[in-house]
Amino acid sequence: MDLKSSIQALTNALQSFPKTVSETARFEIISKAKDLIFALQSPEQHVLQVSANTMELVAIRTVMRMGVLEVLPKEKDEALELQVLAEKTGVQESLFLRLLVGTRFIQQDSAGKYWHSHVSKGSADGGNAEAWFKGVVYDVVMDGFFLYPTAYLDTHPLEEPSDPSVTPVTCAWNKEGDNSWQVLARDHPNKMLNFQRGMAMLVDAAPVTGVYDFSQLVKIEVEKERMVLVDVGGGSGQCVEAILKAHPDIPAERCMVQDLGHTLEHARHSETLPRGLQLLEHDFWTPQPIVHAKAYFMRWIIHDYVDSLSVKILKNTAAVMARDSVLLIHEAIVPERLSETTMIAGIMDMFVLNCAGKERTKKGFEVLLEQAGLVVRKYWQREGTAATMIEAVLA
Numbered sequence: 001m002d003l004k005s006s007i008q009a010l011t012n013a014l015q016s017f018p019k020t021v022s023e024t025a026r027f028e029i030i031s032k033a034k035d036l037i038f039a040l041q042s043p044e045q046h047v048l049q050v051s052a053n054t055m056e057l058v059a060i061r062t063v064m065r066m067g068v069l070e071v072l073p074k075e076k077d078e079a080l081e082l083q084v085l086a087e088k089t090g091v092q093e094s095l096f097l098r099l100l101v102g103t104r105f106i107q108q109d110s111a112g113k114y115w116h117s118h119v120s121k122g123s124a125d126g127g128n129a130e131a132w133f134k135g136v137v138y139d140v141v142m143d144g145f146f147l148y149p150t151a152y153l154d155t156h157p158l159e160e161p162s163d164p165s166v167t168p169v170t171c172a173w174n175k176e177g178d179n180s181w182q183v184l185a186r187d188h189p190n191k192m193l194n195f196q197r198g199m200a201m202l203v204d205a206a207p208v209t210g211v212y213d214f215s216q217l218v219k220i221e222v223e224k225e226r227m228v229l230v231d232v233g234g235g236s237g238q239c240v241e242a243i244l245k246a247h248p249d250i251p252a253e254r255c256m257v258q259d260l261g262h263t264l265e266h267a268r269h270s271e272t273l274p275r276g277l278q279l280l281e282h283d284f285w286t287p288q289p290i291v292h293a294k295a296y297f298m299r300w301i302i303h304d305y306v307d308s309l310s311v312k313i314l315k316n317t318a319a320v321m322a323r324d325s326v327l328l329i330h331e332a333i334v335p336e337r338l339s340e341t342t343m344i345a346g347i348m349d350m351f352v353l354n355c356a357g358k359e360r361t362k363k364g365f366e367v368l369l370e371q372a373g374l375v376v377r378k379y380w381q382r383e384g385t386a387a388t389m390i391e392a393v394l395a
């Protein structure tokens with residue numbers, strides 16, 4: 001888009017703001033603003049911006065490690081000088097990363113005093129943004145990701161990684177031949193805990209509720225002994241927790257979270273999971289032990305594997321489904337052309353490359369489901385996001 005049309009498009013998008021403060025409207029404005037910046041940039045300026053983004057990732061990780069975000073004042077009128085921050089953290093002044101002022105992550109006034117931006121504040125409050133940074137981006141993704149185009153591709157074929165034990169991240173951890181999830185759970189329990197917290201952040205960024213009506217699973221009730229919802233590879237129970245909060249009519253004791261033993265351990269010690277929720281150590285490469293549940297649920301599971309392995313997981317579920325059971329797969333569907341609102345599909349696609357996975361188009365899912373004897377009944381999609389609930393039933 002040329003400069004003139006970019007300015008016009010941004011002006012048009014702004015007309016609806018602040019009257020329309022929907023997520024879609026915000027995304028639209030961000031998208032047009034990015035178009036304008038892109039049109040304004042020379043190739044060199046864009047390359048410098050990409051460099052700054054990359055350095056920002058490293059700089060944020062560093063200030064998090066140095067404890068700077070904990071001592072940084074929250075409000076402008078409490079802003080502190082560099083020297084004071086250095087004394088409070090015991091970090092050498094020259095190590096403070098001014099780049100983060102340039103990227104706006106940290107604020108600095110004309111007198112040189114520093115305080116939090118709304119983003120850095122939100123990345124240091126023990127909440128979702130911090131969990132995403134620490135648990136997903138830093139502890140897992142970055143380790144393998146930056147080595148992918150170099151150390152990994154130097155020694156592996158130019159093909160999508162397909163074996164979960166031979167991936168950029170197992171290569172980075174020097175654990176090739178060992179399944180990346182098992183390495184994470186067994187050798188890095190704290191990283192796994194942080195990872196699950198990061199996954200919980202996605203419950204907000206790509207909500208599992210608000211699209212598919214989980215309450216319908218208990219509307220027509222027949223057999224009381226039947227399990228209502230089985231979350232396969234459910235991590236620490238973050239999804240079921242959100243679902244039961246939104247649908248208190250679903251009895252927690254008829255819902256189950258399944259995952260590997262080490263991971264489930266975190267769920268066992270959770271203080272927030274609903275009482276009565278069942279936890280079962282289960283390896284999804286083996287037959288599903290819970291027969292005829294009303295719904296089997298998988299969020300961000302299938303995207304971790306190539307087609308042949310994904311079909312195995314799906315077949316294990318299809319084998320125990322009743323005619324009225326549903327399989328709910330929550331994933332980011334890759335559209336024909338990525339936009340600001342569907343960017344999460346692109347981000348996740350790169351992330352899961354790290355562990356030999358990939359995001360898929362609708363067609364990609366339909367092919368998989370067909371091989372497992374399943375068929376899509378409906379795509380439940382929230383406007384303005386790629387995150388989709390695929391409702392599948394026996395073919």
Ligand SMILES: C[S@@+](CC[C@H](N)C(=O)[O-])C[C@H]1O[C@@H](n2cnc3c(N)ncnc32)[C@H](O)[C@@H]1O
Pocket residue numbers: 181185199200232233234235236238239258259260263282283284285298299300301304
């Ligand atoms: C990307 S995470 C998704 C977690 C959760 N479903 C969510 O969306 O927040 C993948 C999950 O699969 C689990 N997992 C990996 N291999 C597994 C296996 N063989 N059997 C059961 N769970 C497994 C991991 O421990 C992890 O919790």
